[in-house]
Amino acid sequence: MTQNTLEKTSASLLGLGAMGTALARAWLAAGHPLTVWNRTPARSTPLAEEGAKVADSAAEAVAANSLVVVCLLDDASVEEALAGTDLAGRDLVNLTTGTPAQARARAAWAEERGARYLDGGIMAVPPMIGVPEAGGYVLYSGSQDLFDRHRETLGVPAGTVYVGRDAGFAALHDVALLSAMYGMFAGAAHAFALIRKEDIDPASFAPLLADWLAAMAPAVHRTADQLRSGDYTQGVVSSLAMQVAGTPTFLSTAEQQGVSPELLSPYFALMRRRLAEGSGEEDLTGVIDLLIR
Numbered sequence: 001m002t003q004n005t006l007e008k009t010s011a012s013l014l015g016l017g018a019m020g021t022a023l024a025r026a027w028l029a030a031g032h033p034l035t036v037w038n039r040t041p042a043r044s045t046p047l048a049e050e051g052a053k054v055a056d057s058a059a060e061a062v063a064a065n066s067l068v069v070v071c072l073l074d075d076a077s078v079e080e081a082l083a084g085t086d087l088a089g090r091d092l093v094n095l096t097t098g099t100p101a102q103a104r105a106r107a108a109w110a111e112e113r114g115a116r117y118l119d120g121g122i123m124a125v126p127p128m129i130g131v132p133e134a135g136g137y138v139l140y141s142g143s144q145d146l147f148d149r150h151r152e153t154l155g156v157p158a159g160t161v162y163v164g165r166d167a168g169f170a171a172l173h174d175v176a177l178l179s180a181m182y183g184m185f186a187g188a189a190h191a192f193a194l195i196r197k198e199d200i201d202p203a204s205f206a207p208l209l210a211d212w213l214a215a216m217a218p219a220v221h222r223t224a225d226q227l228r229s230g231d232y233t234q235g236v237v238s239s240l241a242m243q244v245a246g247t248p249t250f251l252s253t254a255e256q257q258g259v260s261p262e263l264l265s266p267y268f269a270l271m272r273r274r275l276a277e278g279s280g281e282e283d284l285t286g287v288i289d290l291l292i293r
Contacts, residue, residue, distance in 0.1 A: 008032045009153040012061040014081055015071040015096070016043040018126045023071060023095070026130030026157035028052060037061035039081075059085045067150060071095040075102040088114035091146055093154065095120040095138065099175070100168030107142055107167035118142040118150075119167045121174025122158070129157045137161050141169035184213060186263045193259045223285050232282040241280030244271050 008031045013024050016038035027034050028050050037055040038044050044054040055061035062068050062085040072078050075098045092115045094106060103119040110117040124136025137159035140147050147154070147162050154160050163169045191209055192202060226232045247268045254261045267287070274286045 009067060009150065010034070010065045011067040011069055011153065012037070012055070012065040013069045013071065014038075014058055014061055015073075015077075016040075016047065017071070017073070019095075019122065019129070020071040021047065022126040022129035023069070023157045024052060025050065027153075029130060030156045032153065032156065033065075035061050035064040058082060062087065062090060067091045067093070067153065069093045069095060074098065075106065078106065090115045091118070091150065092116065093118045093120060093140075093146075093150070095122055097121070097174070098171055100172040103141070103171045104166070104168040116143050116146045117167060118146045119170045120154075121170040123174065123177060124158050132159070135159075139163050139170040139173045141165070141171075141173075142167040188213070190254075190259070190263045194253065194257050196259075197257065222283070223288075226283060226285045227288065232279070232285045234283075236281065236283045239280060240271065240275055240282045240284060240286065243284065244268075244275045244280075247271065 010033035011027060012035040013020060013027070014037050016024065016036060020038070021043070024034060024036055024047050028047070033053070034047075034051070035053045035055050036044055036047050037058050037060070041054070044052070048054050053064070055064060058081045062082070066089065068087075068090050070078055070081070070092065072081060073096070075096060078094060078096050087110060092110050094103070094117070098106070107117040107119065118140055119142050121139040122136075123139060124134070128134035128136035138154065138157075138161070140154070140160060140162050141164050144162065144165055147160075151160060163173050188209060192205070195202070195205055222235050226234050250264060251261050251268070254264070270287045270290050271284065274282070274290060277286075279286050
């Protein structure tokens with residue numbers, strides 16, 4: 001073992017699914033001593049061959065190092081895996097996907113057991129882990145002292161973005177960003193459906209679609225500015241009234257192409273509702289207020 005390896009922070013990792021395994025390999029490749037545990041022991045074998053120490057139980061893995069990273073299926077799996085373990089004095093980093101409420105409850109749960117807590121939301125898929133140029137990153141929230149202490153180690157698998165002391169903020173950012181992603185996927189699905197029956201090569205259409213979505217993406221900054229100021233008429237390019245007037249064309253085209261409008265109709269309905277409130281000169285930002293219960 002080299003002196004360089006001895007200087008690297010050691011950690012324990014609970015959970016060796018596709019993401020957990022990718023995280024493990026990134027830390028091992030960077031020379032971090034790593035203890036791993038998984039409910040299905042066979043998943044540990046390849047990592048043992050790569051230098052990981054395999055714990056026979058979650059409790060053994062937790063006891064092995066002060067930095068404990070958890071990447072399991074869900075919050076219930078975290079509860080089950082850590083039940084009965086001694087978390088006193090441990091730095092617990094939970095990378096398990098969950099809700100903001102679950103993250104806040106888990107932070108309180110960890111603190112009651114003497115652990116420092118950091119919640120994380122992974123904005124990457126396994127092939128992006130350990131590949132800096134892939135652009136993946138992990139959102140972190142909770143103890144800023146804990147984040148600062150382990151920032152270098154946590155930054156090995158992917159970039160790090162700290163979003164606040166509220167333990168629920170990482171999960172909230174994660175779900176918000178992924179919700180926008182699914183909205184984009186929905187729009188792309190409708191677009192491909194429109195051309196599906198025509199003599200149009202999807203592979204030729206795709207670059208046009210990708211470039212168009214990229215060109216529209218900066219509009220989120222205008223939306224953020226409008227939300228901050230409360231003035232939804234600020235910097236408007238296409239007014240709500242103008243856009244609502246154009247929606248029949250989209251619906252008619254879908255009908256003519258034999259495509260269901262179900263991905264677009266809910267949003268168009270919100271646009272019409274906002275317009276009915278007399279906000280025709282606004283941007284589309286007012287739709288956001290209609291979503292708040």
